Amino acid sequence: MNRVIEVENLSKRYGDTVAVDGLSFTVRPGRVTGFLGPNGAGKSTTMRMILGLDHPSGGQVRIEGGSYRQLREPLRRVGALLEAGAVHPRRSAYAHLLWLAQSNRIPKARVRAVLALTGLDGVARKRAGGFSLGMTQRLGIAAALLGDPPVLLLDEPVNGLDPEGILWIRNLMNALAGEGRTVLVSSHLMGETALTAQHLVVIGRGRLLADTTVREFIQANSRSYVRIRTPEPELMRDALAAAGLSVKQAADGALEVDEAGPEAVGEVVAANGLTVHEVSVQSASLEEAFMRLTRDAVDYRAAGR
Numbered sequence: 001m002n003r004v005i006e007v008e009n010l011s012k013r014y015g016d017t018v019a020v021d022g023l024s025f026t027v028r029p030g031r032v033t034g035f036l037g038p039n040g041a042g043k044s045t046t047m048r049m050i051l052g053l054d055h056p057s058g059g060q061v062r063i064e065g066g067s068y069r070q071l072r073e074p075l076r077r078v079g080a081l082l083e084a085g086a087v088h089p090r091r092s093a094y095a096h097l098l099w100l101a102q103s104n105r106i107p108k109a110r111v112r113a114v115l116a117l118t119g120l121d122g123v124a125r126k127r128a129g130g131f132s133l134g135m136t137q138r139l140g141i142a143a144a145l146l147g148d149p150p151v152l153l154l155d156e157p158v159n160g161l162d163p164e165g166i167l168w169i170r171n172l173m174n175a176l177a178g179e180g181r182t183v184l185v186s187s188h189l190m191g192e193t194a195l196t197a198q199h200l201v202v203i204g205r206g207r208l209l210a211d212t213t214v215r216e217f218i219q220a221n222s223r224s225y226v227r228i229r230t231p232e233p234e235l236m237r238d239a240l241a242a243a244g245l246s247v248k249q250a251a252d253g254a255l256e257v258d259e260a261g262p263e264a265v266g267e268v269v270a271a272n273g274l275t276v277h278e279v280s281v282q283s284a285s286l287e288e289a290f291m292r293l294t295r296d297a298v299d300y301r302a303a304g305r
């Protein structure tokens, strides 16, 4: 089995709304792929189509070479977390998972295994209706892992979780990818995804904006510069310019030097006997880069009409 998800020229229209628009990308095993886009970009719609829950208006999706509907014993091939709240509130976590296992010919021992893996052992007999958001999220992940699937799709799994829950999911996803599984996880948070994923697929208004490694995305999008505060800005500016460095003045009067490290700046300072109050390396945030990339592609409703 190749464990690959192939999305090919996929489109979905709802009346006049084009939710997904000619989208193509491939999700590979052994790494966490972050599926990023602002609200309304089409992430959930794409994931539903991957899972055969929604019918494409055009294009196709292949999982391990075929469609989801063609998979025999799908829960053993693909695990998904879509709506974590979709549990009968009066059922216990154990009963919920047991019912899922029995209706999919999954051995009962897997129920205990996923309860332990998701840290729900202690509350397994409690009614799921009384669960906190974090526990509900863990139960959804337990259900996704029940069939020990090589392919996992998680839609916004960290939404509403506290830092401990976020860290737990991050570690779990990396462990699952480390076992050679294919892990696709959607989010609208660039910073969080950059910490978790190794590969990124970014969409806006249903279209592909970037398909790249996290490392390349960071290199391409994080402007880093040296910031200098000095009581002698004119002299400093002249000295830096004479050394061939490009200098800009920030709103607070500090100087900013692009495309040079602190070493080059320090040498100019020393050679000219200038006084400095601060020399620091600054980086623009990834979240800013993500917003720049998706700005023109933000869903018009989400943009506040």
Ligand SMILES: Nc1ncnc2c1ncn2[C@@H]1O[C@H](COP(=O)(O)OP(=O)(O)OP(=O)(O)O)[C@@H](O)[C@H]1O
Binding pocket: 014, 017, 018, 019, 037, 038, 039, 040, 041, 042, 043, 044, 045, 046, 188, 299
């Ligand atoms: N069943 C539906 N009927 C009509 N329009 C829909 C339906 N589902 C989604 N849409 C529209 O399709 C577009 C994409 O929605 P989708 O939920 O896939 O985006 P998303 O990236 O998952 O956003 P979010 O982060 O807000 O969940 C939106 O404009 C949405 O309003």
